[in-house]
Amino acid sequence: MNGKPLRAWAQIDLTALRSNVSALKAKAPTAAFMAVVKADAYGHGMVPCAKAAVEAGATWLGTATPEEALALRKAGLTARTLCWLWTPGGPWRECVEADIDVTVSGLWALREVTAAAEEAGRTARVQLKIDAGLGRNGAQPEQWPELTAQARAAEEAGLIKVTGVWAHFSCADEPGHPSIERELTVFRQALAVAEAAGLEPEVRHIANSPGTLTLPEAHFDLVRPGVAMYGISPVPQIGSPAEFGLRPVMTVAGRLASVKRVPGGHGVSYGHQYVTPGETTLALVPLGYADGVPRHASGTGPVLVAGKWRTVAGRVAMDQFVVDLGGDAAEPGDEAVLFGPGDGGEPTAEDWARACGTIAYEIVTRIGGRVPRVYVGDTGGRTRSDDDGAACPRA
C-alpha cells in the first residue's frame, strides 16, 4: 500500500446494495430474485456486486450478453444465471457447458442452441422469450405456437430443458399505463400456449425494477430488478429511493486539480460558453466525458465543492471540467462530489439525470473504466477493483 490519494473514484457501497436486495425481496416475498448485473452492474462492477447480491439472497443473476454470464462463471459465481442478448454464432456451447440458462427468442436461436447441446453432449437450459409488446427482442405472438412446439420437440429429444418463459415490460415505469395490462395479458396467453405445448417452465417472469416495486400482480415466480438494486428509483416521479427503502450505491468524486483566482471577464473551458461575471475563484475537477460525465452537463451539472452545490461552468471537456466557487475558498486536493446518496449534501444521480435530460440509469452506467471503483462494505477478500494499492479516499 503506497497510500497515494486518488485523482477520482467511484465508491461502491456493498452494504447498501445488500440492503437494497433485502428491501426488494421484501416487496416480492413469493418470487425468486434475479440480480441484474449486466453492463458491469450498471457501472458498479459486475463481480463484486453479483457476490454481494448473492450474499443478500439473490438466487439468480441476469446479464444481457453471454460474455457477461461467462465472466460471472469465470469469477466463481455459481448461482443460476440467465443471459438474453444473443446474435447468430454466439457462444452457445460455452454457455451450455457453464450451466448458464440461455434465452431463445426465435427459431434460429433454437436451432443454434440445440446444435450446441448436441455437440456438448449436455442438455441446454433454455428460457423462451415472448415479445409482449415492447417491440424489441422476443418471439412475436404469431410465432409463439411454433417456437414452443419446436422447443417441446427438442426437450423430448433430450437436447434442451425449457426452464423459463419470460417477457419484458415497455412502460412499467409509468404506473397505470394501458400497455401494462395489455402486456400482462399477452404474457399470460403465452404461458397458456407454452403449457398446452407440454412445457413446464420452472420460472415465469416479467417484472423489472418498476414492476417489482409497483406491480405485485406481475411478480410471478421471479423478479428481475436492476436499477433499484443500485439504489436508484425506477419511478422517480412516484418515489425517491428512500421512499422505497433503497439507498444509492455509487458515489462519484474527485479531488480538485487546481484552484485559482481569475479576473472578471475570464472565459472558461472550450468555446468560452462561461465567462466569469467578476473576479472569482475557479476550481478544476479532474473528470470529463471520457470518465462518463455527460457533455450535456455543460453549464448545468451540479457538484458539491467546498460545502455548496456548484454548477459545471462552461463545457465539460474530455478529462476535466471547471466550477466557479464565487468568493469561497478551496484547496487543490479538496473533494468535489458529483453524486452520491444525497444525505451528505451532495447531488444524486437523479439530479444529474434531470440536469442532463436523461435517466439516472445512464448516469451511473456510463461512468468509465478510468475511474477506479472503491468498494466499501465488502464482506471478504479483495476490496479494490484495481491493484495499485492506493489508499481509500477519505471515508
Ligand SMILES: *Cc1c(COP(=O)(O)O)cnc(C)c1O
Ligand atoms: C435491464 C433489464 C432488467 C432490469 O431492468 P431495471 O429497470 O434496471 O430493473 C430486467 N430485465 C431485462 C430483460 C433487462 O434487460
